[in-house]
Amino acid sequence: xxxxxxGELTGxxxxxxxxxxxxxxxxxxAGKRVSGIYQVxxxxxxxxxxxxKLNGGxxxxxxxxxxxxxxxxxxxxxxxxxxxxPKNLSCRQEPLHxxxxxxxxxxxxxxxxxxxxxxxxxxxxxxxxxxxxxLVSQTRNAFYYTGIxxxxxxxxxxxxxxxxxxxxxxYELFTEYEAETIIxxxxxxxxxxxxxxxxxxxxxxxxxxxxxxxxxxGIEGTAIPHQGKAFTILNETAQSTGHPLKTCNIHSSxxxxxxxxxxxxxxxxxHCLAVEMEAFALFANAQHLGKTAATLLTVSDVIPTHERxxxxxxxxxxxxxxxxxxxxxxxx
Ligand code: HPA
Numbered sequence: 001x002x003x004x005x006x007g008e009l010t011g012x013x014x015x016x017x018x019x020x021x022x023x024x025x026x027x028x029x030a031g032k033r034v035s036g037i038y039q040v041x042x043x044x045x046x047x048x049x050x051x052x053k054l055n056g057g058x059x060x061x062x063x064x065x066x067x068x069x070x071x072x073x074x075x076x077x078x079x080x081x082x083x084x085x086p087k088n089l090s091c092r093q094e095p096l097h098x099x100x101x102x103x104x105x106x107x108x109x110x111x112x113x114x115x116x117x118x119x120x121x122x123x124x125x126x127x128x129x130x131x132x133x134x135l136v137s138q139t140r141n142a143f144y145y146t147g148i149x150x151x152x153x154x155x156x157x158x159x160x161x162x163x164x165x166x167x168x169x170x171y172e173l174f175t176e177y178e179a180e181t182i183i184x185x186x187x188x189x190x191x192x193x194x195x196x197x198x199x200x201x202x203x204x205x206x207x208x209x210x211x212x213x214x215x216x217x218g219i220e221g222t223a224i225p226h227q228g229k230a231f232t233i234l235n236e237t238a239q240s241t242g243h244p245l246k247t248c249n250i251h252s253s254x255x256x257x258x259x260x261x262x263x264x265x266x267x268x269x270x271h272c273l274a275v276e277m278e279a280f281a282l283f284a285n286a287q288h289l290g291k292t293a294a295t296l297l298t299v300s301d302v303i304p305t306h307e308r309x310x311x312x313x314x315x316x317x318x319x320x321x322x323x324x325x326x327x328x329x330x331x332x
Contacts, residue, residue: 011079012062018042018076018085019061022068025091040068041090047072099176101168102144102157104136109177110146110155112329114322115169115184117278119143119158124315125322126156142169149326159184163212163252163281170285170293181230181292181332183325184282187300187309187318188250188274191263195273195299197307198317200245200324202226202234203295206279207270208252213284223249223270224283228292230332237328243320248273250297252280261303274299292332296321 009017022040029038040047047068066073075081098106116122122143126133130147137144137157144157157173159166166184173179188201195201205223213219231247238245251267253275267275279295286293298321301308309317 007084008082009085010082011077014083014085015062015065015073015076017061018083019063019065021085021089022091023061023064025089026064029091038091042069042086042088045069045072099172101139101142102137102172102177103139104144104146104177106177108134108136108146109144109173109179110153111178111180112152112154112332113173113179113182114154114156114325114329115159115166115182115282116156117159117161117166117184117186121185121318122156122158125326129322129326130154130156150330152330154326154329155179159278159282162277163208163210163254166278167212167216167281167285170282171289174285174289174291179291181228181294181329182282182286183230183234183329184278184293184295185318185321185325186276186278186295186297188276188297190274190299190302191251191267191304192273193302193304195246195248195302197299197302197309199299200238200243200321201250201274201297201299202231202238202245202247203250203279203297204231204247205249205270206252206283206295207249207266207272208254208280209264209266210252210254210280212281213287217284217288219284219287222266224280224287226294227283227286228294230292230294230328233331234294234296234324234328237331238324241324241327243324245324250279250295251275253277275303296325 026038119142126145126147130149133145133147135143136146142158144155146155159169170182203226205225207223213224249270249272251272276297282293298318
């Protein structure tokens, strides 16, 4: 004790004593759990700290106190102020909202993420293909599950529809979580009978009239290629597993309903064989951030002939695409 009333401490001594208690508490809690953000409360004051199990948890008591309560600490270090160090400290792992649109805890999203548009398709894949799937985020009912496929941790979650939506989810997955590779899995409409119902397409370049890439990142032009090695790995995996797979350019349209069935100019110029609505923004984000991205599509309708996969065929027809994406993930 360094002066003042019994039980009161000042300056560094107080911070060290408080830090010791916090540090012990954090080590106890983090030692038993996964790394994550831990919340500490002292007398109604709340502070947060990211604790990694790998780095052995907190270090110097004063620095731990300082990093949690940096606003509070300048008054703590003032030797004129006296503090009695309270017994009722609490520490718990936070139910975190780590990014604006995804509420998964840090560390709970895998390096490889499969991204269907539809949340219920993400749920289906998690429940049918992953071992021990955990629902890690359900903000806006965009379900994200992390589980194990043949020994590898994989996350599957929903991108929503259109460039703005996948632009948000893929950006947060890449920048706020550990995602290195995103494989979009979706459906497309064929512009030509060169493609048939149920065909599986690996997208070479996504082409669009969308301003997403230009206005977000200053990426000029109407075509953006797949990013990184996932495209090649998908092709190689398709060969080795016997999944017939075609590669081509596709149109990522901003528009689903339009006046005519004419093929839009941007799709003609770029030799796009089919249309969907998301790959362009995914590839733009991945290109800007130096990440890996691919898009696998199943042909669900052939626009010139008006053929389409029926509702009851849909679930089964998407299985080969899901299997191929999962098998390729093992090599990423
Ligand atoms: N337009 C856009 N996206 C699509 C279509 C389509 O016709 N079919 C499947 N996804």
